Amino acid sequence: MDKREKKRLAILDVLSASERPLGSSRITDILVAQGVEISERTVRHYLLELDDHGLTENLGRRGRRITDDGMREADDSRVLERIGFLSGKIDTMAYRMDFDPATCSGHVVLNLSLVKPSDITRERLRLIGKVFSKGYAMGKLMALFEPGETFCGTVVPDDMVGIGTVCSITLNGVLLKHGVPTVSRFGGLLELQNSHPTRFVEVINYDGTTIDPLEVFIRSGMANYIGAVISGNGRIGASFREFPAESIETVRAVAARLEAIGLGSLMFLGNPGQSIHGVPVGPQRAGAVIIGGLNPMSIFEETGLRVLSRALSGLVDFRRLFHYSEFREQLASIG
Amino acid sequence: MDKREKKRLAILDVLSASERPLGSSRITDILVAQGVEISERTVRHYLLELDDHGLTENLGRRGRRITDDGMREADDSRVLERIGFLSGKIDTMAYRMDFDPATCSGHVVLNLSLVKPSDITRERLRLIGKVFSKGYAMGKLMALFEPGETFCGTVVPDDMVGIGTVCSITLNGVLLKHGVPTVSRFGGLLELQNSHPTRFVEVINYDGTTIDPLEVFIRSGMANYIGAVISGNGRIGASFREFPAESIETVRAVAARLEAIGLGSLMFLGNPGQSIHGVPVGPQRAGAVIIGGLNPMSIFEETGLRVLSRALSGLVDFRRLFHYSEFREQLASIG
Numbered sequence: 001m002d003k004r005e006k007k008r009l010a011i012l013d014v015l016s017a018s019e020r021p022l023g024s025s026r027i028t029d030i031l032v033a034q035g036v037e038i039s040e041r042t043v044r045h046y047l048l049e050l051d052d053h054g055l056t057e058n059l060g061r062r063g064r065r066i067t068d069d070g071m072r073e074a075d076d077s078r079v080l081e082r083i084g085f086l087s088g089k090i091d092t093m094a095y096r097m098d099f100d101p102a103t104c105s106g107h108v109v110l111n112l113s114l115v116k117p118s119d120i121t122r123e124r125l126r127l128i129g130k131v132f133s134k135g136y137a138m139g140k141l142m143a144l145f146e147p148g149e150t151f152c153g154t155v156v157p158d159d160m161v162g163i164g165t166v167c168s169i170t171l172n173g174v175l176l177k178h179g180v181p182t183v184s185r186f187g188g189l190l191e192l193q194n195s196h197p198t199r200f201v202e203v204i205n206y207d208g209t210t211i212d213p214l215e216v217f218i219r220s221g222m223a224n225y226i227g228a229v230i231s232g233n234g235r236i237g238a239s240f241r242e243f244p245a246e247s248i249e250t251v252r253a254v255a256a257r258l259e260a261i262g263l264g265s266l267m268f269l270g271n272p273g274q275s276i277h278g279v280p281v282g283p284q285r286a287g288a289v290i291i292g293g294l295n296p297m298s299i300f301e302e303t304g305l306r307v308l309s310r311a312l313s314g315l316v317d318f319r320r321l322f323h324y325s326e327f328r329e330q331l332a333s334i335g
Numbered sequence: 336m337d338k339r340e341k342k343r344l345a346i347l348d349v350l351s352a353s354e355r356p357l358g359s360s361r362i363t364d365i366l367v368a369q370g371v372e373i374s375e376r377t378v379r380h381y382l383l384e385l386d387d388h389g390l391t392e393n394l395g396r397r398g399r400r401i402t403d404d405g406m407r408e409a410d411d412s413r414v415l416e417r418i419g420f421l422s423g424k425i426d427t428m429a430y431r432m433d434f435d436p437a438t439c440s441g442h443v444v445l446n447l448s449l450v451k452p453s454d455i456t457r458e459r460l461r462l463i464g465k466v467f468s469k470g471y472a473m474g475k476l477m478a479l480f481e482p483g484e485t486f487c488g489t490v491v492p493d494d495m496v497g498i499g500t501v502c503s504i505t506l507n508g509v510l511l512k513h514g515v516p517t518v519s520r521f522g523g524l525l526e527l528q529n530s531h532p533t534r535f536v537e538v539i540n541y542d543g544t545t546i547d548p549l550e551v552f553i554r555s556g557m558a559n560y561i562g563a564v565i566s567g568n569g570r571i572g573a574s575f576r577e578f579p580a581e582s583i584e585t586v587r588a589v590a591a592r593l594e595a596i597g598l599g600s601l602m603f604l605g606n607p608g609q610s611i612h613g614v615p616v617g618p619q620r621a622g623a624v625i626i627g628g629l630n631p632m633s634i635f636e637e638t639g640l641r642v643l644s645r646a647l648s649g650l651v652d653f654r655r656l657f658h659y660s661e662f663r664e665q666l667a668s669i670g
Contacts, residue, residue: 186543208521208543211551220554221641306556 010036011046012074015056015066016153023063071153086213087206090169090184093312097173101257104318108263109167110143112151112313113297114160117331119305125328127303130229131296132324134195136236138168138293139263141321144330152314161334166321167293167312168239168265174258175243180250183242183285187213189222190277190289195232197267197289199277200240212311214239214292219309223298237292238267242285245272251288262323265291296324345371346381347409350391350401351488358398406488421548422541425504425519428647432508436592442650443598444502445478447486448632449495449643452666459634460663465564466631467659469530471571473503473628474598476656479665487649496669501656502628502647503574503600509593510578515585518577518620522548524557525612525624530567532602532624534612535575547646549574549627554644558633572627573602577620580607586623597658600626631659 014030015022022030024047028040047064050056055070066074098106131137143164145156156162172182188200202222204213214237217223228234243251248269255266266288270276273283281287293311300307322330349365350357357365359382363375382399385391390405401409434441466472478499480491491497507517523535537557539548549572552558563569578586583604590601601623605611608618616622628646635642657665 203545204539205543208540210538216546216551216555219556220551222554 007036007038007042008046008050009074010038011043011050012055012066012070015064016071016074021059021063021065023061026063068155085210087184089312090172090206093167093169093315094172094176094182097170097315098177099170099174099318100177101174101254101261101263104261107315107317108170108321109173110151110164110313110316111167111294111297111309111311112145112154113163113165113294113300113307113309114154114156115163115300115305115307116160117334119300120161120331124299124303124305127226127229127299128296128327129324131225131299134229135264135267136225136228136291137296137324138166138170138265138291139258140324141166141262142296142324142327143316143320143322144327144334146334151316154310154313161331163297164313164316164321165293165296166263168290169293169312170263171255171258171265171290172241174254175247175251178250178254180243180247180254185240185242187217187237187239187292189217189235190238192228192232192234192236195228197238197277200238200279201235203240212294213237214294215309215311218294218298218301219306221301223295224302225295225298226302237295237298239290239292240276240279241288241290242281243288245284245286248272248286251286262321265293267291342371342373342377343381343385344409345373346378346385347390347401347405350399351406351409356394356398356400358396361398403490420545422519424647425507425541428502428504428650429507429511429517432505432650433512434505434509434653435512436509436589436596436598439596439653442652443505443656444508445486445499445648445651446502446629446632446644446646447480447489447648448498448500448629448635448645449489449491450498450635450640451495452669454635454640455496455666459638459640462561462564462634462638463631463662464659466560466634469564470599470602471560471563471626472631472659473501473505473600473626474593475659476501476597477631477659477662478651478655478657479662479669481669486651489645489648496666498632499648499651499656500628500631501598503625504628504647505598506590506593506600506625507576509589510582510586513585513589515578515582515589520575520577522552522572522574522627524552524570525573527563527567527569527571530563532573532612535573535614536570538575547629548572549629550644550646553629553633553636554641556636558630559637560630560633561637572630572633574625574627575611575614576623576625577616578623580619580621583607583621586621597656600628602626 014027024044028043031038051058055073056064057067093109097109099108100106145151145162147156147158149156184206186203186205189202191198191201217237224234228236268289270287272286276287297309349362359379363378366373386393390408391399392402428444432444434443480486480497482491482493484491519541521538521540524537526533526536552572559569563571603624605622607621611622632644
């Protein structure tokens with residue numbers, strides 16, 4: 001990446017991190033504070049160029065706002081920071097979230113999927129409900145965003161709704177607040193036989209990928225939730241995590257509390273040093289298999305609908321969540 | 336995995352590695368030689384069970400043969416050996432292949448895709464041809480397998496043909512024969528603007544995945560070859576590799592020779608320590624961007640056809656390859 005490109009991206013980054021439009025003088029101040037040597041004149045020059053490319057929008061005296069294209073550009077360009085990105089993003093989101101299970105207040109980590117309401121058919125609703133009721137989703141709760149609503153930088157298009165599924169990183173976050181560090185090792189495709197997990201058939205390590213592994217398994221049609229909920233034989237997305245062996249009791253207690261309030265995700269917790277489905281675990285550690293939050297959205301892909309999903313999209317207030325059985329009703333209320 | 340399961344898989348593994356059927360006494364010998372404690376009586380017991388599950392087939396006096404289901408089972412069960420699998424498989428195939436560019440003899444590494452002939456439409460042929468002619472494929476050669484033909488354990492179904500694309504690991508193999516060790520770092524999605532590569536937008540490290548990253552990008556609909564060949568703006572699969580800095584001249588010479596015989600795959604070779612598209616390279620190393628062999632098959636996915644592709648499927652005799660411009664003719668000669 002050359003210098004020009006770097007400065008261009010630095011400006012986009014400043015705008016993408018800001019909730020309101022910014023003028024060129026404010027942008028210059030922020031960049032200089034970040035150690036970027038740049039003059040306001042140069043910033044203005046780049047902004048005109050960015051306007052031309054549709055990456056920023058000139059709102060006159062209020063300053064510049066980043067466009068959706070600009071957000072995408074800023075996001076895509078950070079790939080190098082994103083080598084090893086998933087593990088970094090996981091820890092960042094765990095650090096940021098502030099949900100307190102004792103009072104059921106604060107924010108949980110959410111995945112976002114964009115779907116046309118007409119594509120949410122009765123049959124798909126039924127199957128999505130089954131993924132929840134069989135326990136192959138992260139808990140029992142979900143969220144819905146109206147057309148035009150913005151969730152963490154993503155605007156829901158006018159002809160779509162945003163379906164939010166709780167991301168299982170929420171567990172990492174709550175454990176962190178209880179002083180338990182979580183190592184997220186890999187996302188895998190877990191085979192079920194007669195509704196029992198037998199083994200991981202595919203694995204992608206979190207510290208070696210820029211894309212969420214479960215997103216990958218679902219989008220590439222390798223998951224099989226329809227089989228999992230109908231016959232008990234299928235392939236579901238799950239994540240392998242590790243905790244300090246000494247923290248097992250805390251993990252168990254926190255997981256039970258989360259389960260009780262509809263945020264259960266712990267599928268299996270091993271004893272210290274115990275291998276799980278053949279995955280070895282060090283002696284001072286305990287391994288766990290965690291259900292993938294995005295799982296219910298696989299029903300769309302498996303029934304022939306390509307859906308844009310984004311794991312770890314952002315944080316949402318817990319009060320915004322509702323029980324999956326109310327999904328149809330909530331959809332109807334949107335119109 | 337319990338002991339029973341381990342022995343069952345060990346038997347499947349022996350059969351899957353054998354080109355001809357094996358009797359229980361021969362299987363026992365091989366297992367004992369591998370250090371597995373097992374009696375012939377036990378092997379016979381497991382074989383009956385495997386027959387029952389359709390994983391092996393009893394050919395009477397000739398012994399047991401593994402079925403397609405058995406091959407799949409053996410393959411799926413090796414996931415734990417496959418954590419870090421791709422980098423291991425890459426080196427194994429590089430070691431196994433024996434193509435000699437000086438004499439154009441020996442075998443190259445091949446990817447296999449299964450497609451119904453009726454799905455290979457005129458428009459798709461045109462676009463696939465364009466991926467080759469624009470240089471976004473590994474060289475200019477491909478292979479075709481008839482319905483019912485077997486390629487490295489995969490039987491082409493009766494209503495399909497097998498399309499073979501040369502895997503870029505062939506380059507690693509040839510370099511290895513020239514004494515140059517290759518480190519395959521990651522598979523990435525490379526963005527093109529006006530037909531120029533600009534940056535990697537997604538990355539999956541080879542040592543952290545059991546699935547080929549390019550397979551993933553193509554299957555999940557993230558690649559965009561149609562854009563790449565029509566407007567010059569798209570996203571193509573590429574691989575990032577490293578060589579010892581001192582071997583640059585050998586790499587350049589070998590790559591040129593391969594290019595001349597229709598097996599070109601080197602998109603960019605950096606100078607010692609030079610970053611490529613922002614990916615840093617150590618001082619004693621040279622980085623390179625290599626074109627993904629599976630790339631032309633993305634056209635099927637991008638035009639709405641889900642295709643089963645398998646990177647690094649096996650080895651094929653160089654004489655079996657033909658120029659992509661003969662694809663239609665070759666297809667016609669089959670049916």
